[in-house]
Amino acid sequence: MEYTLLLIEKNNGVAQLTINSPQTLNALNSAVLGELECALYELDRDNDVKVVILTGAGEKAFVAGADIKEMAAMSAFEGQQFALKGQRVILMMEKMNKPVIAAVNGYALGGGLELALGCDFIYASQKARFGFPEVTLGIIPGFGGTQNLSRRIGVARANELIFTGKMIDAAKASEWGIVNEVFAPEELLPKAQETARSIARLGTLAIASAKNAIANGLNMGKEDGFRYEASLFGVLFATEDQKEGMGAFVEKRKAEFKGK
Template sequence: MEYKNLLIETTDAVATLTVNRPQALNALNSEVLDELGRALYQLEYDSAVKVVVLTGAGEKAFVAGADIKEMADMSSYEGHRFAVKGQHVMMAMEKMKKPVIAAVNGFALGGGLELALGCDFIYASQKAKLGFPEVTLGIIPGFGGTQNLSRLIGPNKANEMIFTGRMIGAEKACSWGIVNEVFAPEELLDKARETAAAIAGVGSLGVAYAKDAIANGLNMVKEDGFRYEASLFGVLFATEDQKEGMAAFVEKRKAAFKNR
């Protein structure tokens, strides 16, 4: 499938999905959001792909935000529709069975930070800057930022970031728990792909069920989360991958998982 604003490169079961609009600092307009939705669907059902790394083209920006030129003249109805379109992309990543790792190589502001937060975890360049500047434009984050950030780092720090509109550096974002790890710019993509390859090398069904248990368990009271985890744990014992994984451990060999 051809995309105007995206690049997809797959190597050894790891797909690198790049937002390729560097002339606009990879800003998210309606066209880019539509393409991201289609690309995520394509990658979800591509049997050659087990993990996705999401990044932005160029050295300046991961995604600098939603496209303000497109938003400036929107009506209330159009603004709502645009927010819902963006939220659908974030939810598509969260619901994917395959892990998505954000490699934040520069500015991740507004919709760009929301895109990163929609991934399963974030690696960042030392040069990365993250923030929600929406209040400086008279609006709020609309692609799930108020919900995802507060759930990730708690309301106090989320309130500070969102209420002030200030940017923070990668190291501070790491200390706050937004970013998992910070790397030199030239190392970032390789490190993200290295982690993706490690994930691709284990049982994909196990990873998918673990992602499901974590994401859905967060929306449950703890006892219900325990029950949900146990049910998924039990289901996996009916899979070929469970038999193969445990047999390989006993026989001291590398497992040959078949994702079934």
């Protein structure tokens, strides 16, 4: 599929997916969400892609939010459908068998922060700013923000950020546990690429199983999570990657994983 609002670059097992609408600060409207849904579907099924980096074009914004001009005229039903469309994109990233890294280069507000929270972890520029301004518009986060933020940083801090509509900088976002690491602006994408390439060299089946165990285990009791982890652990012993990884360790050579 050809994309008009996204850029996709693939290299050494890493796909960089860029929301490319800097004139609107990469705002999420129905068209952007539709292209994201298609792109994520394709990338998840591309065996040459091991890791995805999600970022925004330009220096000002990762994604400055959802498109308020589009939302302003929506009915209650249309608003619900728009939220569900955004949630489908978030859930696709969470359920992908491949890690998705957010590289937040500027504003990540509203739907932009929700998009970042749907990634497996977040790297941020020192210029990045985070927030949920929805209550200042008379609405609430609708792309899973109330659920994902509270699970990531705890209810009290999620309440503060969502109830006040305030914006926090990258340092505060790191302190609160929203962001993994903060980099100088010119280092952000190179560092994200470096991490992505290091992951891409590892066993893709093991990475997928680890992502699956963490995500699904959070919705289980601890003992059920332990059993689920053990089942995935056992299944991996039937793979060629496990034989290669352990064989390479014993033979003191570098493993060459094939995702089988």
